[in-house]
Amino acid sequence: MFDTASSLQLPVIPWERVKKLLPYLGIFLGVLGCILCLASIFLTPVVPAVQADSGDICVNQPHQGVVTIYVSGAVQNPGVYTFSTGERVAAALTAAGGVSSTADSVYIQKELNLAQELQDSQHVYIPFATERSTRTTSALQNSTNASGDHISSGRDGTDSTALGQLTSINTASQAELEALPRVGEKTAEKIIAGRPYTDLFQLVGTKVLSQSVYDEIKTQLTL
Numbered sequence: 227m228f229d230t231a232s233s234l235q236l237p238v239i240p241w242e243r244v245k246k247l248l249p250y251l252g253i254f255l256g257v258l259g260c261i262l263c264l265a266s267i268f269l270t271p272v273v274p275a276v277q278a279d280s281g282d283i284c285v286n287q288p289h290q291g292v293v294t295i296y297v298s299g300a301v302q303n304p305g306v307y308t309f310s311t312g313e314r315v316a317a318a319l320t321a322a323g324g325v326s327s328t329a330d331s332v333y334i335q336k337e338l339n340l341a342q343e344l345q346d347s348q349h350v351y352i353p354f355a356t357e358r359s360t361r362t363t364s365a366l367q368n369s370t371n372a373s374g375d376h377i378s379s380g381r382d383g384t385d386s387t388a389l390g391q392l393t394s395i396n397t398a399s400q401a402e403l404e405a406l407p408r409v410g411e412k413t414a415e416k417i418i419a420g421r422p423y424t425d426l427f428q429l430v431g432t433k434v435l436s437q438s439v440y441d442e443i444k445t446q447l448t449l
Contacts (some may be wrong), residue, residue: 268410293344297306297322299352309344315352315424318350337449339394339422349425353449392448395429396422406446408439423449 269426275389280426290309295318298304302323309317315338319325330353338352393402403414426447429435435443 236252257414285342293346293348295344295346295348295350297350297352300326301352302326313344314340315342315344315350316349318344325352328354328356330358333449337394339396342422342424351425358448393446394448395426396449406443408442413439 292308293311293313294306294308296306297318301319302325307318309321311369319340332344333353346348362436393406395403398417400411400414400418403409403417405413410415411434417429420428420432420434423429426444426449427440429447430437
């Protein structure tokens with residue numbers, strides 16, 4: 227039998243040789259640590275944590291599904307109101323407390339479209355009854371020249387405004403619109419295509435009329 231204890235001998239590493247290798251081992255470990263640090267900086271994505279409910283963060287996003295409009299004129303409670311998308315003009319008048327007793331009832335019955343869908347930033351204006359007579363008087367004054375003769379602008383030599391009648395941009399026929407000064411066939415078609423209107427100035431805003439044409443005929447128009 228072999229003597230196991232005597233046959234196994236561990237290699238003996240001289241300590242002097244180990245001490246010579248220690249500086250190189252330290253350099254190797256230092257370089258390895260630098261590589262790992264750089265890898266962690268450039269390879270790891272930095273994602274800032276953002277809390278949606280933080281009071282310090284203000285995200286301006288449009289309100290989805292709502293419209294904000296302004297109701298004024300002859301209503302009980304004029305003001306700014308917010309509605310769900312798809313609501314109608316009738317809902318706006320209800321929110322404003324309904325029309326007042328001083329409202330222009332002719333306008334409401336003939337020209338106001340209660341079924342019109344509300345649009346964001348829309349202005350719903352209910353005219354007063356006194357405004358109709360004021361507009362008529364103003365139109366008569368503007369249609370009279372210095373000699374006192376009525377200005378003829380219609381194709382048949384008559385002016386509907388001189389007779390105390392205003393042309394409704396919501397209900398007038400093609401021929402009635404063409405009877406207005408500087409309004410031809412194409413412009414009349416554009417006015418009809420843009421109906422319904424809730425404000426006369428929409429003719430300028432939608433580029434149906436130029437500002438100069440609008441300023442010239444606005445006293446002859448009504449909703």
